[in-house]
Amino acid sequence: MDRIWLKNYPPGVPHDVDADQYQSVAQMLDESFARHADRPFSVCMDRWLSYGALDRLSGQLGAWLQGQGLAPGARVAIMLPNVPQFAVTMAAVLRAGYTCVNVNPLYTARELQHQLQDSGASAIVILENFAHTLAEVVEHSAVQHVVIASMGDLLGPWYGRWISFAVRHLAKMVPAYELPLAGGRQVLSFKRALALGARRRLRPAQVTPDTPAFLQYTGGTTGLSKGAVLTQRNIIAATLQAESWFSPALARVGDAGRINSIAALPLYHIFALTLCLLALRQGSRLTLIPNPRDIPKFVEVLKKRPFHLLPAVNTLFNALLQNDRFRQLDFSQLCVSQAGGMAASESTAQQWHRLTGSTMIEGWGMSETCAIGTNNPVNASSFSGSIGLPLPGIDIAIKDDAGASLATGQAGEICIRGPNVMPGYWNQPEENARTFTADGFMRTGDIGIMDEGGYTRIVDRKKDMILVSGFNVYPNELEQVVALCPGVLECAAVGVPDEAQGEAIKIFVVRSDPALTEDEVARHCHDQLTGYKRPRYIEFRDELPKTNVGKILRRELRAHA
Numbered sequence: 001m002d003r004i005w006l007k008n009y010p011p012g013v014p015h016d017v018d019a020d021q022y023q024s025v026a027q028m029l030d031e032s033f034a035r036h037a038d039r040p041f042s043v044c045m046d047r048w049l050s051y052g053a054l055d056r057l058s059g060q061l062g063a064w065l066q067g068q069g070l071a072p073g074a075r076v077a078i079m080l081p082n083v084p085q086f087a088v089t090m091a092a093v094l095r096a097g098y099t100c101v102n103v104n105p106l107y108t109a110r111e112l113q114h115q116l117q118d119s120g121a122s123a124i125v126i127l128e129n130f131a132h133t134l135a136e137v138v139e140h141s142a143v144q145h146v147v148i149a150s151m152g153d154l155l156g157p158w159y160g161r162w163i164s165f166a167v168r169h170l171a172k173m174v175p176a177y178e179l180p181l182a183g184g185r186q187v188l189s190f191k192r193a194l195a196l197g198a199r200r201r202l203r204p205a206q207v208t209p210d211t212p213a214f215l216q217y218t219g220g221t222t223g224l225s226k227g228a229v230l231t232q233r234n235i236i237a238a239t240l241q242a243e244s245w246f247s248p249a250l251a252r253v254g255d256a257g258r259i260n261s262i263a264a265l266p267l268y269h270i271f272a273l274t275l276c277l278l279a280l281r282q283g284s285r286l287t288l289i290p291n292p293r294d295i296p297k298f299v300e301v302l303k304k305r306p307f308h309l310l311p312a313v314n315t316l317f318n319a320l321l322q323n324d325r326f327r328q329l330d331f332s333q334l335c336v337s338q339a340g341g342m343a344a345s346e347s348t349a350q351q352w353h354r355l356t357g358s359t360m361i362e363g364w365g366m367s368e369t370c371a372i373g374t375n376n377p378v379n380a381s382s383f384s385g386s387i388g389l390p391l392p393g394i395d396i397a398i399k400d401d402a403g404a405s406l407a408t409g410q411a412g413e414i415c416i417r418g419p420n421v422m423p424g425y426w427n428q429p430e431e432n433a434r435t436f437t438a439d440g441f442m443r444t445g446d447i448g449i450m451d452e453g454g455y456t457r458i459v460d461r462k463k464d465m466i467l468v469s470g471f472n473v474y475p476n477e478l479e480q481v482v483a484l485c486p487g488v489l490e491c492a493a494v495g496v497p498d499e500a501q502g503e504a505i506k507i508f509v510v511r512s513d514p515a516l517t518e519d520e521v522a523r524h525c526h527d528q529l530t531g532y533k534r535p536r537y538i539e540f541r542d543e544l545p546k547t548n549v550g551k552i553l554r555r556e557l558r559a560h561a
Helices: 004-008 025-035 050-068 086-097 110-121 129-142 157-170 188-199 233-252 269-281 295-306 314-321 346-358 428-434 475-481 519-528 554-560
Strands: 041-046 045-051 077-078 098-101 125-129 144-150 187-189 212-217 227-231 259-265 285-288 309-313 336-339 360-364 395-399 412-417 442-450 455-459 464-468 470-471 487-499 504-510 537-542
Touching: 004 041, 025 050, 025 086, 025 233, 025 269, 041 050, 041 086, 045 050, 045 086, 050 086, 050 188, 050 470, 077 110, 086 098, 086 125, 086 269, 110 129, 110 212, 110 227, 129 144, 144 188, 144 519, 157 455, 187 188, 187 455, 212 233, 212 269, 227 233, 233 269, 259 269, 269 285, 269 309, 295 314, 309 314, 314 346, 314 487, 336 346, 346 360, 346 475, 395 442, 442 464, 455 475, 464 487, 464 504, 470 475, 475 487, 475 504, 475 519, 487 554, 519 537
Parallel strands: 041 285, 077 098, 077 125, 098 212, 125 144, 144 187, 259 285, 259 309, 309 336, 336 360, 504 537
Antiparallel strands: 041 045, 212 227, 395 412, 412 442, 442 455, 464 470, 487 504
């Protein structure tokens, strides 16, 4: 197909990447560990972990896993927040030849049980804070090996002990739990697993480029989550694509070892996970933020050292902008403000640029594509409102329901093809048949329009479309308009049943100005939107329901309405 977007690539960005230069993700990691052994990899609560230590510790844990007799390709669940144990465990699983199954630590017992059962995980590494949830469902799963981590495990002998004590006994953040040992199930501490693994030797993983590296479960906001099978090649391709795309902006730092990326978004989520793999690839640093919802503490961490790459969702950018101390920080080193995970707001982008001098760069991807899909050029001087251009090696087509490609300027389903795109969902043959077109594109469920420059603009998702008297209304458009109304902090649009016109539009608004009234919002919409797009109902709320990544849950608002 004609890649019309290549003419708008920034200088130095290649048109393709060679995902076959590595046999496995483990090979890519081993190369980085050897090359950057003396460099710092991550910092958490002012305690550093070097590449050399990450190499040693992940080798020990990987050797322990191999010693448990797990079958080749066995799934190992990882239920950890942004703490050093996450990277150690992820690298251990991959280097041992197994498959990572990332689990949201805040899952309920029902959600955890589904993911463990669906993946068939035989082992899990979990923070003790969440072990009580596992205790409720472990007997309904195939898990036979449980490794319990404590918050301070890798924060030093004295400070680490203090942190673990404080979390357990002062903050009381570790509910009581009792994990059953029936059927030969073993439960041991993270440190004990490392110690036992130190007595063994990590054997090279026997995998191919098509071997699954991750089962990355979708958000599940529309039903039971599905496991996207991300192969070794998928992960390698996505890492190289990210490296190629961000290099023009990060090059001004000079030595890649000085690049400091902020890991505030949860590493179990594909957005942050891919940027973690990018840091590992280029030998740069990660600043781990275990609890980004504590904005004051988050800002104090940002104040301590220069930061160059800040990935966030729109709601997190917004929260930072509302903090007085954040507005006083030095932003001179900030190279990339990467927005993703949800639609970025023009009003937020404008405020961000005024404060930081950094352009908010919006991108788009999915769990199914290793978070990589399209992105705006990192040398952009202004917020575009589009999701940008396909990254190296990726084809984007706008298709109709029959799978035929549409002309530029026509709205249709965004479909993607590339080395980063999953081969399919785990044990979902019927879903896979519906997901892929005859010419190998994956249907995304997003409705978009591509212009003559290759830039794509998302109109909305099929399932969120509102039908008003036969007219299609897309919530993203409404939310972009309402967000520009003075006094609006956040908003969400949904359709509600209406006897006369099928559906009517309801807007939920979080105010930054308590004096804002319904009439003012309505007048703003009257001035900006044609008749059938104007909301009939406006409801003010203190906050909007969101996933742990910050996506607004329209489904919950629709159910309430």
